[in-house]
Amino acid sequence: MNFDTAAITNLAITYGLQLLSAIATLVIGLYVVSIIVKVAGKVFERSNVDASLTGFLSSMISILLKIMVYISAIGMLGVEMTSFIAILGAAGLAVGMALSGTLQNFAGGVMILLFKPYKVGDFIEVQGYSGTVKEIQIFVTVMTTGDNKTILIPNGPLANGSMINYSTQTTRRVDFTFGIAYGDDIDKAYEVLQRLIDADDRILKDPEPFMGLSQLADSSVNISMRVWVNAADYWGVHFKMNEDVYKSFADADLSIPFPQMEMHVRQLA
Numbered sequence: 001m002n003f004d005t006a007a008i009t010n011l012a013i014t015y016g017l018q019l020l021s022a023i024a025t026l027v028i029g030l031y032v033v034s035i036i037v038k039v040a041g042k043v044f045e046r047s048n049v050d051a052s053l054t055g056f057l058s059s060m061i062s063i064l065l066k067i068m069v070y071i072s073a074i075g076m077l078g079v080e081m082t083s084f085i086a087i088l089g090a091a092g093l094a095v096g097m098a099l100s101g102t103l104q105n106f107a108g109g110v111m112i113l114l115f116k117p118y119k120v121g122d123f124i125e126v127q128g129y130s131g132t133v134k135e136i137q138i139f140v141t142v143m144t145t146g147d148n149k150t151i152l153i154p155n156g157p158l159a160n161g162s163m164i165n166y167s168t169q170t171t172r173r174v175d176f177t178f179g180i181a182y183g184d185d186i187d188k189a190y191e192v193l194q195r196l197i198d199a200d201d202r203i204l205k206d207p208e209p210f211m212g213l214s215q216l217a218d219s220s221v222n223i224s225m226r227v228w229v230n231a232a233d234y235w236g237v238h239f240k241m242n243e244d245v246y247k248s249f250a251d252a253d254l255s256i257p258f259p260q261m262e263m264h265v266r267q268l269a
Helices: 005-046 051-076 081-098 100-115 155-160 186-199 231-251
Strands: 123-126 129-136 140-144 150-154 171-180 210-216 221-230
Touching (some): 140 155, 171 231, 186 210
16 A cells, blocks of 8 residues: 655644644633633622622633633634534523523523622512512522511512612601591690600601691591601601500590491381
């Protein structure tokens, strides 16, 4: 068997150069990727990005860039990458459709960690639940309710839906509605309420408390009262004021009416 030495030499040189180019691309590319990941991590830290999100984003950037380096290195060996990339894209699309809900929650988790509409320790109301945020994970947010139940809520709806965050403001307004009977002295009711406001040090003087006649209802004259308190004192003031008003109105001969129904019986001859 005769071998064409020149052809073999040319082939060896050609594929040898391709192999060396692929190895060089792989080594240099991975080194550049490591530098980019380190720089990105420092940028995230300087931007005060959440620590859990920093690690996650750095890992994702590293994986995506490494995939690009590997594809480039394989392409330098003469491997046809068009079909390979098409198959990879189709597989990624299929997986993405199968995990659409999970991917939505993942994207929601990234958005929450980036824009921080709430943080650990905040008391929020969302998706029909209210509680204190204990942990923000990539896919779910963990909350604890007032009666110590643990609730896991997917991050997708949290990032795209409405939410009430009770912890962002330092003060809150407590709204009350107290009813007195028709014929009772409304000025006396105002005096009683003002005395109760002045007696509670938790009620702030600025903004100034408000009282006013809000409604002439079917069986009561309703007085609205609005006071401002520090957020931590909201429920304490709410419950104590209701109790004090109930006792003080009785001592001041002010009636707290309740719905009543009169029945007239007519006897037919």
